[in-house]
Amino acid sequence: MPDDLFDQDAWFGRIGYAGSRAPTLATLRGLVEAHSAAISYESIDVLLDRVPKLDLHSLQRKMIGSRRGGYCFEQNMLFRGGLRSLGFDVASLQVRVVRGFAIDAPRPMLHMVLQVNLPEGPYLVDVGFGNLAPTAPLQLSPDLEQDTPHEVMRFIRMGDELTLQSRLGDRWEHIYRVVLLPRVDAEYYIGNWFTASHPDSPHRSNLIAARPGANRTRITLFNARLNVRHATGEVERRMLADKDEYRDVLTETFGLALSDEELAAALDAVARNGTQGAPHPSFA
Structure with missing residues (x-):
C-alpha cells in the first residue's frame, strides 16, 4: 500500500463503524466515539525504546493491522488521515498540557489535536489525549458547555489561547490550552522524537x-x-x-x-x- 493511501474499510472494521461516510458533523461524531472506544491510548513502544513512526502506512499497520494503540501523535495522525480520505477539511494544531498545573503555567506545545472545519463552524477533535480525550467533537467556542458521551467540557479564554476544561464531579479541571495556529508535520516529528527520547519523559x-x-x-x-x-x-x-x-x-x-x-x-x-x-x- 502506498504511504499516502488510507484503507477506510480496514479502519471502519477495526473501530466497528458502519455509518455514513459523508463529511458531516454527524459522521464526525460517530467516528470520534467509535475510534475512541476501540483503539486505546498507549505508549508501550516508547517504554521499549522505540520511537513511534508517524508515516500513514506505519500507523495503519500498527494500530489497525496489528491491533495496537498509540499516543497522541500516532492516534491523531491516523485519525486525520481517515478524515481527509473522507473529504473532511482538517487543520493540525498543538496544545500546552496543563492537567495538574496552573491554567497559565508556561508549558511547551507537546500534544497534537485537530481542527475540523465544517459548515457549522470549527470543531476540535482529539482521540489521542488518553484518560480525558474528548469522546465527541467540541465546537471551538469559549464559555459553551458541551456534553460528550463521558464528561461535560468547555473552553475558556486564556490570552490568545483556549483552555479546555472538563467537569469532574462538581469541579472544573484544566486539561490543555489550544494554540489556534495551524502547524506543519515537521513540528510533530520534533515533538514525537522529544517525547519518545528525552530521559525525563514519563x-x-x-x-x-x-x-x-x-x-x-x-x-x-x-x-x-x-x-x-x-x-x-x-x-x-x-x-x-x-x-x-x-x-x-x-x-x-x-x-x-x-x-x-x-x-x-x-x-x-x-x-x-x-x-x-x-x-x-x-x-x-
Missing part, C-alpha cells in the same frame, strides 16, 4: 494505557495502578500483582495485542525505572 519509564469505558467511565493503567473513574468523580483502584494480571488487563480491558517478549521487556523496564507512588499529573 513514557520512557512507565507502562501507560487509557480508554473510555461504558457508563461514562474512564479506565487508566499507570504501571501497576488500574483506575476506573466514574462520572461522579469516584475512583475504583486495583493494583496488578503479576505478569498474568497485566496480560489479562492489557488484552481484555485495553484490547492490546502484545507478544510475550514485549510484555516481559515492558515489565522489566517498569521494575527498573517506573515511577513509584502516585502517577504523573497528566495520567492521574
